[in-house]
Amino acid sequence: MDDKLLTIGQTAEKLGISIDTLRRWDESGKLVAIRKDGGTHRYYREKDLEVFSSDLFKFASEWANNGTEFPGTFYCQNSARFQGKLVKMEQELMRKPGFEKLYSLIVLISGEIGDNSFAHNLGNWPDTSGIFFGYDLQKQVIVLADRGLGILETLRRVRPNLPSHVAAVEVAFTEFISGRAPEKRGNGLKLVREVVSTQPIDLFFTTGDAEVRMQDSKKDFHVTRGEGGIRGCLAKIEF
Amino acid sequence: MKIKLEKFGTTLITRELGSEAFKAFQPTFRELPNNEDLEIDFSGVLTLSPSWADEFLTPLLVQLGERLQLLPSDNLSVLATLKILQEANKREFKYSGSIPAI
Numbered sequence A: 001m002d003d004k005l006l007t008i009g010q011t012a013e014k015l016g017i018s019i020d021t022l023r024r025w026d027e028s029g030k031l032v033a034i035r036k037d038g039g040t041h042r043y044y045r046e047k048d049l050e051v052f053s054s055d056l057f058k059f060a061s062e063w064a065n066n067g068t069e070f071p072g073t074f075y076c077q078n079s080a081r082f083q084g085k086l087v088k089m090e091q092e093l094m095r096k097p098g099f100e101k102l103y104s105l106i107v108l109i110s111g112e113i114g115d116n117s118f119a120h121n122l123g124n125w126p127d128t129s130g131i132f133f134g135y136d137l138q139k140q141v142i143v144l145a146d147r148g149l150g151i152l153e154t155l156r157r158v159r160p161n162l163p164s165h166v167a168a169v170e171v172a173f174t175e176f177i178s179g180r181a182p183e184k185r186g187n188g189l190k191l192v193r194e195v196v197s198t199q200p201i202d203l204f205f206t207t208g209d210a211e212v213r214m215q216d217s218k219k220d221f222h223v224t225r226g227e228g229g230i231r232g233c234l235a236k237i238e239f
Numbered sequence B: 001m002k003i004k005l006e007k008f009g010t011t012l013i014t015r016e017l018g019s020e021a022f023k024a025f026q027p028t029f030r031e032l033p034n035n036e037d038l039e040i041d042f043s044g045v046l047t048l049s050p051s052w053a054d055e056f057l058t059p060l061l062v063q064l065g066e067r068l069q070l071l072p073s074d075n076l077s078v079l080a081t082l083k084i085l086q087e088a089n090k091r092e093f094k095y096s097g098s099i100p101a102i
Helices: A008-015 A019-028 A046-053 A056-066 A079-094 A103-121 A150-155 A165-174 A188-198 B015-029 B050-067 B076-089
Strands: A005-007 A043-045 A131-136 A141-146 A202-214 A223-238 B002-004 B038-041 B068-070
Touching (some): A005 A046, A008 A019, A008 A043, A056 A131, A056 A141, A056 A223, A079 A131, A103 A141, A103 A188, A103 B015, A103 B076, A150 A223, A165 A188, A165 A223, A188 B050, B015 B050, B050 B068
Parallel strands (some): B038 B068
Antiparallel strands (some): A005 A043, A141 A223
16 A cells, blocks of 8 residues: 555646646656666556655645645635535544534534635635645644735725734734724634633734744634744644 | 524524525514414534624624524534623523523
8 A cells, every 4th residue: 555656647636736746756756757677668566655645734835935836636726616515624633533523613614714814815716825724633734825915004094004924913912903994894813712711722923023822731822923924924824 | 493503504603604594594583473483493513603692692682582492402612602692792592491501
C-alpha cells in the first residue's frame, strides 16, 4: 500500500493541481517524482503524497504570504463550496468519539472565520478570490486563509482612524462592529473569542503584522505584533 | 405557528444563506395572525452560527418582540449564538429555559 505508485495524471487529480505544476514542483524539488528504471515518466508514491499534503499550515501560510500554489483540494473559490466542505467536515467530526457535542462549536468557529473572508472581500479581492480551507481530524487541526484585504483595511471603512493591524484585530475580536458599513454587523469573531476562551480549542490568528494566540492555558485574549506580515488572514484551530 | 429551522438546512452558517432563508420564509411569515406567537424549533439543527442567525432571528426579534418564542435546545452552537446575539442586539430573546454561558 505504502509503495503504490501513481502516474502524474493520477497524482494531479488526487492533489487537484495541473500536470504542469507537478512538473514544475519536480524540477524545483518541492515534490520530487520517481522515475522507473531510468525512464522519463514521472511517478509518485501514494504515501509520499499523504505526507506532502499533511502540512496544512505551511501551504496556507505560503499562499497567504506570497501566493505560492497549493493542492487544489484545499481551495474554496466561493462561499457555496466552503459550505459544502464544512458540512463534510461536520459529518466526520460529529462521529469522532469525544466530539459528539463539541463538534458544533468547532464548526461554528471555522464557519465564522471562513464566512468573514467571503463577506468582507466580496467584489474586492486584490488578486485571488476564495479561501484555503484544510483540515486533518486525526491531528485535530483546521487551517483557513485568504488573500483578501485583511482586517485593518476592511475596518478602516468604518473606523478610518484605526492606527494599526493590532488595533484593528482588537476591535474585530472585542467590539460589535462591521467593516461593511452601513450595516450593523459583525459578531462572529467576538463569539470565536468567547468559544475559544472557554472550550478545549486553541486558536492562532494573524492578519497584517497582528497575531492572536489563545493556546493551552494562556487563553487570555491579547493581540501582539508579530514579525511577519500577511495581507489577508490566516487562522489555525487546534482541538 | 411553529417553524423548524431544520427546514432551511442543518448547517446554518453563512450570512448569505441566512438572508436567503429569511426571504424564503416571508410568504409563510405573512400568514402569521397578529395575535399568534411564532415558535422557533432548533431540533435537527447541527450547527447554527451568529452570521446566519443575525440574518434570520434578529429581524424576527425586531418585528415580533415578545411574540418570538425560542424553544429549548441543548446544541452548544445554538446556545452560544443566542447568547452573542442578545449581547449584540442588547435585547433578550424569549426562550423557554435559560441560555447558559458557553
